[in-house]
Amino acid sequence: MNVRVGPWSVRLAPRALLVSVILVAIGFAVTVAALSTGEFTVPVPDIISAIFGQGPPVAELIVGKLRAPRVVTGLLVGAAFGLSGAIFQSLTRNPLGSPDFIGFTAGASTGGILAVVAGGSAMTIAGGALAGCVVTAVLVYALAYRGGVQGYRLVLVGIGANALLLAVNSYLLTRANINDAANAGAWLTGSLSGRGWDHAVPVALALLVLLPLCAFIARPMRMMEMGDDAAKAMGIKVEAVRAVAVTAGVLLAGVATAAAGPVVFVALAAPQLARRLTRSPGVTLASSALMGAVLLTAADLAAQRVLAPTQLPVGVLTAAIGGTYLVLLLRKDRH
Amino acid sequence: MDCRLSGTGLTLAYDQRVVATGLNVTIPDESFTVIIGPNACGKSTLLRALARMLKPKSGAVHLDGDVITSLPSKEVARRLGLLPQSSIVPDGITVADLVARGRYPHQKLMRQWSKADEAAVSEAMRATDVAELADRIVDELSGGQRQRVWLAMALAQETPILLLDEPTTFLDISHQIEVLDLCADLHEQGRTMVAVLHDLNQACRYATHLIVMRGGAIVAEGDPTEIVTSELVREVFELRCEIIQDPQSGTPLIVPEARRRVPASS
Numbered sequence: 001m002n003v004r005v006g007p008w009s010v011r012l013a014p015r016a017l018l019v020s021v022i023l024v025a026i027g028f029a030v031t032v033a034a035l036s037t038g039e040f041t042v043p044v045p046d047i048i049s050a051i052f053g054q055g056p057p058v059a060e061l062i063v064g065k066l067r068a069p070r071v072v073t074g075l076l077v078g079a080a081f082g083l084s085g086a087i088f089q090s091l092t093r094n095p096l097g098s099p100d101f102i103g104f105t106a107g108a109s110t111g112g113i114l115a116v117v118a119g120g121s122a123m124t125i126a127g128g129a130l131a132g133c134v135v136t137a138v139l140v141y142a143l144a145y146r147g148g149v150q151g152y153r154l155v156l157v158g159i160g161a162n163a164l165l166l167a168v169n170s171y172l173l174t175r176a177n178i179n180d181a182a183n184a185g186a187w188l189t190g191s192l193s194g195r196g197w198d199h200a201v202p203v204a205l206a207l208l209v210l211l212p213l214c215a216f217i218a219r220p221m222r223m224m225e226m227g228d229d230a231a232k233a234m235g236i237k238v239e240a241v242r243a244v245a246v247t248a249g250v251l252l253a254g255v256a257t258a259a260a261g262p263v264v265f266v267a268l269a270a271p272q273l274a275r276r277l278t279r280s281p282g283v284t285l286a287s288s289a290l291m292g293a294v295l296l297t298a299a300d301l302a303a304q305r306v307l308a309p310t311q312l313p314v315g316v317l318t319a320a321i322g323g324t325y326l327v328l329l330l331r332k333d334r335h
Numbered sequence: 336m337d338c339r340l341s342g343t344g345l346t347l348a349y350d351q352r353v354v355a356t357g358l359n360v361t362i363p364d365e366s367f368t369v370i371i372g373p374n375a376c377g378k379s380t381l382l383r384a385l386a387r388m389l390k391p392k393s394g395a396v397h398l399d400g401d402v403i404t405s406l407p408s409k410e411v412a413r414r415l416g417l418l419p420q421s422s423i424v425p426d427g428i429t430v431a432d433l434v435a436r437g438r439y440p441h442q443k444l445m446r447q448w449s450k451a452d453e454a455a456v457s458e459a460m461r462a463t464d465v466a467e468l469a470d471r472i473v474d475e476l477s478g479g480q481r482q483r484v485w486l487a488m489a490l491a492q493e494t495p496i497l498l499l500d501e502p503t504t505f506l507d508i509s510h511q512i513e514v515l516d517l518c519a520d521l522h523e524q525g526r527t528m529v530a531v532l533h534d535l536n537q538a539c540r541y542a543t544h545l546i547v548m549r550g551g552a553i554v555a556e557g558d559p560t561e562i563v564t565s566e567l568v569r570e571v572f573e574l575r576c577e578i579i580q581d582p583q584s585g586t587p588l589i590v591p592e593a594r595r596r597v598p599a600s601s
C-alpha cells in the first residue's frame with residue numbers, strides 16, 4: 001500500500017499496520033487494567049481524574065505513585081527489549097542473535113550483581129547493569145571481529161560469552177552473603193515490582209533518542225538482511241549502519257536491564273511473534289517494539305494477579321507466556 | 336575506446352593475502368564483457384573491486400572519470416549494479432517485494448515509492464519474465480526462477496552498467512542458457528554487462544569482449560574469435576584442446592583432447 005502526499009510517499013504493508021493498531025489497542029487495555037485492578041480497585045473514571053491530580057487522594061496515591069510508574073516502566077522496558085532483539089536478530093540474520101542469548105543481558109547481570117554485592121543503591125545497580133552490558137558487547141564484538149563481523153561468528157562468540165558469564169554470576173552469588181544473594185537473586189529474575197518514575201525516566205530518554213535513529217536505519221537494515229554485498233551494491237554504507245545499529249541495540253538492552261533486571265525472552269520472542277503476525281519478510285523494528293511492550297506489561301499484569309496475593313517476578317511469566325505463544329505460532333508455520 | 340568503468344594499477348588483497356598486483360583493466364562501453372580463468376585466478380576479486388565491494392590496496396577504480404570510492408555510494412548505485420554470487424532471500428518475501436528492493440538507490444526516507452519506481456519494477460519483471468510469479472514466495476521457486484528474480488531486482492535498479500558474479504553457478508544447463516540469453520538481450524538494449532563465468536564455451540559465445548586471467552594477471556583480452564586459441568587455453572587452463580567453430584553461433588568452441596575414442600562403427 002502506498003501513501004502519496006505531494007512529492008512524499010511512504011510504503012506501508014496493510015497487515016503490518018493492522019497488527020500495530022491491534023497491539024496498541026491491547027497495550028492500552030492492559031494499561032487500563034493494570035491501573036484499575038488489584039487489591040484496591042480504582043474505577044476507570046477515577047484513573048483519569050487521578051492522573052490529572054483531581055481524584056480521591058487514595059486513588060491518586062495508588063495510581064500515580066504505585067501503579068502508573070510500574071506499568072509505564074513495563075511498557076518502556078518491553079519496547080526497548082523488543083527493539084534491541086529485533087536489531088540483533090536482523091544484524092545476525094538469526095533469531096538466536098538476541099541480546100539475551102549472546103551474553104549482553106548476562107553481562108548486564110554481572111554488573112548488576114557486583115553492584116548489589118557492593119551494597120549499591122538502586123541507581124548504582126542500574127549503572128552497573130548498563131556498564132556490564134556495554135563492556136560485554138564491546139568484548140564480544142571485538143572477539144568476533146575479523147575484518148568485519150559476521151552474524152554467525154557474533155552468535156557463536158556471544159553464546160560462549162553467555163555461558164561464561166552465567167557461570168560467573170552463579171559464582172558471585174555463592175560468594176555473596178545471604179542477604180545480598182537473596183536481593184541479587186530477586187533482581188536476576190527480572191521484576192517490575194516497586195519500580196518508580198526514576199526507573200522509567202532513563203528508559204524513556206534512551207527511547208526518545210534511539211527511536212528516531214532506529215527509524216532512520218530500519219530500511220538499510222532490511223536491505224542488509226540480503227547480505228552485505230547486495231546491500232553495498234544498493235549504495236548502503238554497511239559498516240556505518242551496522243555500527244549505529246549495534247550501539248542502539250546495546251544501549252537499549254542495557255537501559256532495559258538496568259531498569260527491570262534481565263527479563264528473559266522478550267528480546268527473543270517479540271520480534272519473532274511480530275514477524276509471524278505481520279507476515280512481513282525479515283525483522284520489523286516498529287512492530288517488534290510494540291510487541292515487546294505488550295508482552296511485558298501483559299506478563300506483569302498476570303504475574304501480579306494470577307496467583308494473588310502471591311506476586312511472581314515478571315521474568316517467570318514472560319518465559320511462560322511468550323514461550324507458549326511462540327511454540328503455537330511455530331507449529332502453524334509453513335516452513 | 337570510450338570507457339566509463341576502468342581500473343588502473345590495482346593491487347587486490349583479502350587481509351594480507353595478495354590476489355593480484357598492478358592490474359589495468361578497461362570495460363568497453365556497451366560491451367558484454369566476460370571475465371574468465373581457472374579457479375582462484377582472481378576473476379571474482381577483480382569484479383568485486385570494479386563493483387567497489389573490495390577496496391584496492393593500491394591503484395583505483397574509476398567510474399565516469401571519478402575515483403569510485405570518492406563518489407557518494409548511493410550515486411554509484413544509480414549508475415552501476417551488481418548481482419553478487421550469493422544473496423540471502425529474506426524469509427517469506429514475495430517476488431514483487433524483492434524486485435521492488437532494487438529501487439532503494441532511487442528512494443529517500445520520505446519518498447519511498449514514486450511512479451517511476453512502479454514503472455521500473457514492472458518493466459524489470461517483464462524483461463526477466465517473472466511478472467506472473469509476482470505474488471509467489473521467492474523461497475518456493477526453482478533455482479532458475481530465483482536467479483531471474485535476482486536479475487529483475489538488479490534491473491529495477493536501472494543502472495547503465497551491470498556486473499554479474501558467476502550468475503550461472505548452481506543452475507542446470509537449460510537455466511544457464513536462459514540466464515545468459517537474458518543477459519545478451521539486456522546487452523542488446525544498450526547496457527554494459529560484465530560477468531564472471533566458468534564455462535569457456537559459453538564465454539566465447541556470449542562475450543563481445545573477453546578478459547582471460549591467470550594467477551592474478553590478465554593474460555589476454557579482446558574479441559573471443561580473435562584471441563581464443565588452443566595455445567591460450569593450454570597456457571591458461573593447462574588443457575590440451577582443439578578449437579573448432581561453434582556450429583550454432585560461429586564463435587570458438589573448445590574441444591578438450593580425448594584420452595579414448597569410441598571404436599568407429601563399421
